[in-house]
Amino acid sequence: MATILAHLTIKPGMAARFEEIAAELHRLTHEHESDVRRYEYWRGAEENTYYTLLSFDTFLDFIAHQTSDHHESASPQLGEVLAGIKLEWVDPIQGSSPLTPTDAQDAPADASELVRSYARRYAAQVADWWLPLRD
Numbered sequence: 001m002a003t004i005l006a007h008l009t010i011k012p013g014m015a016a017r018f019e020e021i022a023a024e025l026h027r028l029t030h031e032h033e034s035d036v037r038r039y040e041y042w043r044g045a046e047e048n049t050y051y052t053l054l055s056f057d058t059f060l061d062f063i064a065h066q067t068s069d070h071h072e073s074a075s076p077q078l079g080e081v082l083a084g085i086k087l088e089w090v091d092p093i094q095g096s097s098p099l100t101p102t103d104a105q106d107a108p109a110d111a112s113e114l115v116r117s118y119a120r121r122y123a124a125q126v127a128d129w130w131l132p133l134r135d
Contacts, residue, residue: 014081028070035061
C-alpha cells in the first residue's frame with residue numbers, strides 16, 4: 001500500500017481553476033485506475049490551501065498514477081495554479097482504517113525511464129517510529 005497526504009498551496013485567484021483540474025483528475029483516476037483506494041481533494045481552513053489524500057494498492061500503482069496519460073496531461077495545468085506542494089507519506093492505524101501499511105518498492109529493472117525517475121523522486125518514506133507500532 002502507498003498512502004500520501006499532499007499539502008497544496010494554490011496561487012491567489014486560482015482556486016476555482018484548481019478545483020476544476022482536481023475534479024477532472026478525480027474523475028479520470030477513478031475511471032481508469034483500478035488500484036486506487038483513495039483519491040480525494042479537500043479544502044483547507046486557510047485560504048488557498050488544499051489537501052489530497054491518495055492511497056494505492058502498491059507504491060508502483062502510485063507511480064503508475066503519476067505517469068498516467070491523464071496525470072501527465074494535467075501536470076502543466078497544475079503548474080499554472082500551484083504555489084507549493086509538500087507530499088507527506090502517512091500510515092494507517094490498524095483497526096481505525098481499512099487501509100494497509102505503506103510500503104516502499106523499487107521500480108522494476110525493465111521499467112521505463114519515466115517510471116524510474118518518478119520512483120526516485122517520490123520514493124515512499126516509511127518512518128522508523130511506525131514500525132514497532134505496526135505489530
